[in-house]
Amino acid sequence: MTVTDAPIDNGVNVAALIEARTALTEQPAAAEFKWRATSTWQRGTHSHAVVEGFSGLGGEQSHRRAFTFDLDHPEVFASEDNGATPVEYVLVALAGCLSAGVASVAQLREIQLRSVKATVEGDMDILGILGGDPEVRNGFQDIRVHFDIDADASPADIEALVAQSQKRSAVYDIITNPTNVTVRTN
């Protein structure tokens, strides 16, 4: 921790988060959130997805505007490359979730961040998704995240920051632990 004149500001309102945690511990039903996305197939492997509404704090909520996404496969997959692949969205999600965690924990620990860059790489044997080898899984064999962080803190403190961000990351949990997924039709 350094002594500076200006207060540490990474732009995270930790006071609000801590207040929310205290309030929700007393009202656990309000802590039940549902996140949603809807997608509409376009053509080939191209889909268009929209995220706008979600529910939580006892009612329906909405983002400030609808966020839209194109998902597709690249030309080497004999596709048209109208958007990033779904698995790349997962890597994006992991980077975003961990980075948000780094910023929040840094704010809480009064560490001023100057820059945070996350590079994510996932190994995949596509014989899995092509059905060419039953021993090969569809998903990633391995995912690696590399953080490049410039902050007012020692290397040890930065490592601790990154370790803590994984501990409280939703996407890290989703990827590393089993989750039930139920798919129904009509």
Add this chain to the structure above:
Amino acid sequence: MRTEAVIIGAGHAGLAMSSRLTDRSIDHVVLERGGVANSWRTERWPGMRLLTPNWQTRLPGAAYHGPDPDGYQRAAEVADLLAGYAARIGAPVRAGTTVTALRARSPGYEVITDQGARHARAVVIATGACNRPALPDAAMDVPPPVKSLTPLSYSGPGQLPDGGVLVVGGSATGVQLADEIHRSGRPVTLAVGEQVRLPRVYRGRDIFWWLESAGILGQRYDQLADVARARHLPSPQLVGTPERRTLDLNTLRAIGVRIVGRLGRIGDGVAQFSGGLANLCALADLKMNRALDAFDAWAQDSGTDENLPRPHRFEPTHVEAQPVLTLNLARSQIRTVIWATGYRPDYSWLDIPVTGRNGLIRHDGGVVTAAPGLYLLGMPVLRRRASTYIHGAVPDTAELSDHLRGYLAGGQHPRARPVMPAQLSSG
């Protein structure tokens, strides 16, 4: 039958409270479903020893005076110690008496037992935190003929079939069972999630000497930033042996135990483990190093530094580049699963609405505020971090018995006040 107070449970906490009530001339009985120290005698495996050294095993009016202050007592020895203590203090124990229901009945409580009912104005629940195993959902999916055991049903490696064993849980129990079972010739896979790592000895002193001397064990529940988390921590990866050896994931790996991540689910005979093992090990190392930093700072500030070997740090926890994520139990020849996944208290007999969402009694440092006259003892971090260990009952019972006395005398129902240090001597 009427008494002023009833204590439920003749373990270390119930007996310590009995000693305090007797000192304060408060008429009471101690109801115990078995014999004194029932859990120690009947619900612990033979090899189990305390994590805390003998010199730290204190009770009100009793301290260790034996020949091995740095040793660690076995469960059976603790049971003998408590039986001797109960006799010495003349604790009014009613053994073989099982409480089947506790309900409010003005002006106090009705305690229904299999030996009749009693009425008391105050009741102290000292039944302990470890009545039943806490099992994850996956425990229901262990495929026959794989055997499932918990620490409460485990009696030693000899009880197990030959072949591999999956130990679930990286707590003190988990690492101890993984160690003794692997050494018996049964290959162990240990699945670990959140864990607490500590060395047995640091700079020549037992880790519990550091925890007590540096003031960690004395930290109060109402001074902790996150008391719920502190109460939920698994026990540290330690064992009590004459050699005072360290037992952590590195030493287990060195003898051939396979370490995998937290068990997620078991489906179609396949166990799935988390891919987050490296992070949880890194967090445990960080937490240990923060504790050692605090110890070193205290040693320097208190001038204790000069008499001790120099500070140092331990090898980080080694984790394979790609730990196993799935295990087909049959194909891996795993014949037994041991669930070292923690315990839950059993409050099925408690007919008063004082438990929260997680089934635990809601309390303020042992005072059950929703039920005046009702008290709780012997839970992790009840009033201090030390409450998790036997000697924590010394200050806990001093303070709570004062509160109970005030309550019986018709006073207000304030929080139990901390007792001045001078009053905490074990003499």
